[in-house]
Amino acid sequence: MNLFHRAFLYVTRKITKSFTLFLILLVISTLVLSGVAIKDATGTAALNVRQALGGVFTLQQNTDDPSKWVSTPVGNTGSQSYYDGEPLTVELAERIMAGTTGISGYNATYTNYTVPLNTDGKILELLESEDNGSSLGSLIAGSGDFNSTVSTIAATNTAYDSYFAGGYIELVEGKHFTTMDKNSAIMSSELAQHNGLSVGDKITLRMSEYKASMMGIDASKTKVEVTIVGLFRSTAKSTTSLSNWSMDNSIFTTLEVVKTARPDMGDESFERIQFYVNDPGEIDNIVKNVKKLPDLDPTDFIVSIDSSNVDAVMEPLANMNRLISILILLVLVVGAAILCLVLSIRMKERVHESGVQLALGISKKNIVAQYLTEVLIIAVFAFSLSTFTSGFVAKTAGHQLLDNTIADSVQSPAAKSLGTSMDGETFLGSSDFVPEFEGSNPLTKIEVEIEPVMVAGMFSIGFLMICAAVMLAAAPVLRMKPREILSKMS
Amino acid sequence: MGIMEIKGVRYTYDNKRNILKSVHADFEAGNMYAIVGPSGCGKTTLLSLLGGLDSPTGGQILFDGQDIEKIGLAAHRKNDVAFIFQSYNLIDYLTPQENVALTSKLPPLPILERVGLTKEEAKRNVLKLSGGQQQRVAIARALASDASVILADEPTGNLDEDTAIEITNILKECAHQMNKCMIIVTHSNELAKQADMILKLRKGELQIVDASDSNAGKEQKN
Numbered sequence: 128m129n130l131f132h133r134a135f136l137y138v139t140r141k142i143t144k145s146f147t148l149f150l151i152l153l154v155i156s157t158l159v160l161s162g163v164a165i166k167d168a169t170g171t172a173a174l175n176v177r178q179a180l181g182g183v184f185t186l187q188q189n190t191d192d193p194s195k196w197v198s199t200p201v202g203n204t205g206s207q208s209y210y211d212g213e214p215l216t217v218e219l220a221e222r223i224m225a226g227t228t229g230i231s232g233y234n235a236t237y238t239n240y241t242v243p244l245n246t247d248g249k250i251l252e253l254l255e256s257e258d259n260g261s262s263l264g265s266l267i268a269g270s271g272d273f274n275s276t277v278s279t280i281a282a283t284n285t286a287y288d289s290y291f292a293g294g295y296i297e298l299v300e301g302k303h304f305t306t307m308d309k310n311s312a313i314m315s316s317e318l319a320q321h322n323g324l325s326v327g328d329k330i331t332l333r334m335s336e337y338k339a340s341m342m343g344i345d346a347s348k349t350k351v352e353v354t355i356v357g358l359f360r361s362t363a364k365s366t367t368s369l370s371n372w373s374m375d376n377s378i379f380t381t382l383e384v385v386k387t388a389r390p391d392m393g394d395e396s397f398e399r400i401q402f403y404v405n406d407p408g409e410i411d412n413i414v415k416n417v418k419k420l421p422d423l424d425p426t427d428f429i430v431s432i433d434s435s436n437v438d439a440v441m442e443p444l445a446n447m448n449r450l451i452s453i454l455i456l457l458v459l460v461v462g463a464a465i466l467c468l469v470l471s472i473r474m475k476e477r478v479h480e481s482g483v484q485l486a487l488g489i490s491k492k493n494i495v496a497q498y499l500t501e502v503l504i505i506a507v508f509a510f511s512l513s514t515f516t517s518g519f520v521a522k523t524a525g526h527q528l529l530d531n532t533i534a535d536s537v538q539s540p541a542a543k544s545l546g547t548s549m550d551g552e553t554f555l556g557s558s559d560f561v562p563e564f565e566g567s568n569p570l571t572k573i574e575v576e577i578e579p580v581m582v583a584g585m586f587s588i589g590f591l592m593i594c595a596a597v598m599l600a601a602a603p604v605l606r607m608k609p610r611e612i613l614s615k616m617s
Numbered sequence: 618m619g620i621m622e623i624k625g626v627r628y629t630y631d632n633k634r635n636i637l638k639s640v641h642a643d644f645e646a647g648n649m650y651a652i653v654g655p656s657g658c659g660k661t662t663l664l665s666l667l668g669g670l671d672s673p674t675g676g677q678i679l680f681d682g683q684d685i686e687k688i689g690l691a692a693h694r695k696n697d698v699a700f701i702f703q704s705y706n707l708i709d710y711l712t713p714q715e716n717v718a719l720t721s722k723l724p725p726l727p728i729l730e731r732v733g734l735t736k737e738e739a740k741r742n743v744l745k746l747s748g749g750q751q752q753r754v755a756i757a758r759a760l761a762s763d764a765s766v767i768l769a770d771e772p773t774g775n776l777d778e779d780t781a782i783e784i785t786n787i788l789k790e791c792a793h794q795m796n797k798c799m800i801i802v803t804h805s806n807e808l809a810k811q812a813d814m815i816l817k818l819r820k821g822e823l824q825i826v827d828a829s830d831s832n833a834g835k836e837q838k839n
């Protein structure tokens with residue numbers, strides 16, 4: 128009778144023992160395979176998300192560099208400083224587009240605040256939202272029409288606006304506008320509805336009378352009429368320091384409109400230009416190429432690679448990936464320990480049997496090979512079944528884990544980097560009237576799939592683990608001295 | 618010259634006390650030998666040496682005229698000798714047939730029938746057999762191997778008197794009919810009396826006692 132025959136008989140006759148070992152191996156292999164599948168799915172999802180979102184890099188003026196400021200004397204004693212670097216213009220954006228490959232589009236922005244009026248000259252009724260716990264509300268109380276101002280975002284192409292591109296808001300009616308579409312505006316459908324407005328209607332924007340009087344400007348002369356070309360809907364929660372500057376009260380329009388409504392801006396150009404890159408993997412190279420453009424002084428600008436969109440999605444994925452890796456390792460270590468322990472106990476129980484076999488002239492190698500074969504026979508069945516059970520476990524646990532990680536991860540507001548104004552009241556941080564998004568997550572599903580490679584890997588690792596465990600557990604048999612056999616047997 | 622020879626064998630555990638001082642013996646095929654002696658005198662130790670489970674501290678053990686150290690102890694264990702134990706030591710997940718077939722290519726059933734098992738019993742779970750039946754299976758397992766020497770350590774120690782006699786008869790018959798050299802360590806008078814030769818181990822030496830001398834068995838009880 129060869130060792131395979133003996134192993135087969137042991138496995139089939141000691142059904143309870145075989146079954147418990149089968150269960151142990153099934154649980155270990157199911158957990159490991161599920162873990163690997165989920166890990167793989169998060170990796171694929173991350174890749175897909177990166178490709179779907181594309182990459183963004185942002186150009187800003189290098190106003191922090193003192194050497195870029197020029198001082199001119201005013202009167203006898205005073206002096207006035209102004210920034211001497213190249214302004215952020217559409218012309219600059221076009222030049223960069225023309226000189227670099229891989230950029231799919233850009234949007235230049237400037238955010239300010241204006242008072243919106245309907246055609247009757249009445250201030251629009253703004254949407255109330257919860258205060259962000261800011262004390263600004265009480266600070267500006269009694270500041271005239273200041274609390275009727277709304278965030279007014281000058282854009283050159285709203286389709287490439289980071290709120291839209293990032294999926295925080297979506298166009299529900301009408302169309303996007305570019306610089307070609309003069310006096311266009313996009314507002315939230317909610318604000319429009321609240322004021323009985325729809326696509327095609329006109330509204331007027333003007334400077335806040337409170338602000339204008341402080342600067343000696345006649346607010347009525349800053350009025351500019353715009354046509355509503357599109358309506359958006361927020362898909363994510365956002366916060367601002369003041370209720371009137373919430374995303375749902377915000378209005379997108381062109382720079383000419385904002386400049387007319389805010390003559391105090393002077394000849395200021397855009398605050399930032401965002402460039403969209405199709406392949407995020409290429410973004411570093413593209414930025415390098417932009418800095419090398421001949422007709423551009425790279426020290427005039429701060430170029431930042433804005434990965435907040437991608438990060439918002441990648442962070443929960445990365446967290447999940449880490450968690451799964453730890454879990455897989457844990458299952459492997461604990462599983463191996465349990466396997467060693469169970470096999471050790473069983474081998475100890477079989478020392479007597481081993482002695483009998485040795486006395487019958489069966490070699491130690493042959494005996495240990497029989498024990499190994501027994502475990503491997505059971506493992507083949509357990510591992511095979513685990514390819515089915517893990518499919519189920521991985522899908523259920525994968526989606527549950529994803530939901531948890533997304534809910535748990537506090538995302539950095541993507542909007543923070545979007546726009547600040549160089550204008551602004553002294554008591555306001557310049558980003559106070561820019562809505563901040565909590566970050567919506569386009570990632571709600573991952574594709575968990577058990578692939579043949581994973582199964583093959585699990586079989587190999589599992590078999591290796593079993594070999595190691597059997598070798599360890601078989602130590603008492605391997606150490607057995609023939610002369611102990613008779614005294615132990617009798 | 619017999620099938621197994623012991624020449625001046627000395628044995629000591631841990632170099633302290635000589636369990637075996639100077640043992641000489643000659644065992645022939647077709648005979649049953651009984652080794653008797655007080656408990657702890659070294660009977661099992663001697664059997665271990667004959668079976669190649671350990672090497673003597675001094676002297677030689679020959680199988681078929683060849684030093685078993687030269688044959689190789691593992692090869693000697695595998696090919697030349699077979700053991701029968703007091704506690705049967707059958708493998709519990711194998712049937713009697715499978716236990717016999719463990720190290721033998723011979724058909725197991727005739728051998729099992731030869732030692733008195735029925736066909737039906739030959740297929741039963743070994744743990745559901747009586748002690749006598751289990752020992753019969755163990756004997757069959759030893760007989761089925763090619764070994765020409767069978768070493769049995771207290772084979773009837775766990776059995777009642779009637780069964781012990783039956784087993785003893787089987788062992789003797791097998792030795793005679795199958796030309797095996799049967800070397801048995803025993804406490805049992807009955808078994809010792811059935812042997813063709815009784816050898817008494819005392820103070821590290823082996824003495825031949827006439828099988829008809831019934832004192833051999835009685836002395837055991839001291």
Ligand SMILES: Nc1ncnc2c1ncn2[C@@H]1O[C@H](COP(=O)(O)OP(=O)(O)O)[C@@H](O)[C@H]1O
Nearest residue numbers: 614630631636655656657658659660661662663
């Ligand atoms: N592994 C061992 N190490 C040391 N002493 C042993 C060992 N095995 C047996 N002995 C001792 O050797 C003597 C002979 O033992 P043994 O051959 O089993 O006697 P018997 O079988 O005649 O009862 C005993 O005194 C026993 O204590």
Ligand SMILES: [Mg+2]
Nearest residue numbers: 617660661662
């Ligand atoms: Mg003994």
